[in-house]
Amino acid sequence: QQQVKQSPQSLIVQKGGISIINCAYENTAFDYFPWYQQFPGKGPALLIAIRPDVSEKKEGRFTISFNKSAKQFSLHIMDSQPGDSATYFCAASIGRAGYQKVTFGTGTKLQVIP
């Protein structure tokens, strides 16, 4: 059972455009929602994260929007650049203490074309 559903599977955006990746979750106990960015041949790296008590978090060109009632969250990349071309994973975990098992989405391959 996929607890974190991610869409689209792939995305092509023009340079300067907005890239939007959506995720939905089922378990209301999740309390931490990170996004990871992965370049080819590399391991994922934490990009930005949000707690469910906040509806939006912005870091530079990257923004997470969070809708707790709909159990959905999304990543917006403003002014997308070719260097943003990578695979993006949304994720969710439970617990503010101890080891947190992370459930990952299936990934979105983003290509930003000049």
Place this chain on the structure above:
Amino acid sequence: NAGVTQTPKFQVLKTGQSMTLQCAQDMNHEYMSWYRQDPGMGLRLIHYSVGAGITDQGEVPNGYNVSRSTTEDFPLRLLSAAPSQTSVYFCASSYGPGGARYEQYFGPGTRLTVT
């Protein structure tokens, strides 16, 4: 700091062979994890450790063993390789001095093919 290192980078095994994937971190992190990444399935947790001598199973533990004798090292053993274990394996660590529990640092991965 080297961060999280993994060896080897690539490996080809025959069905039934065994091998150990190495993982080390130099950030004094308490938690370490092994994931496998397969196309269209994201990353799935195999095993994890919350400290030296303490390990537990993740989502897909069958066919794999782990141990953690030191804080720095967390090897993953494939007991009898099967084609279904063809995947990219990532080691991750988290929770060190002054750091957040939830921020995981991933190694560069090991691409394993079982024929």
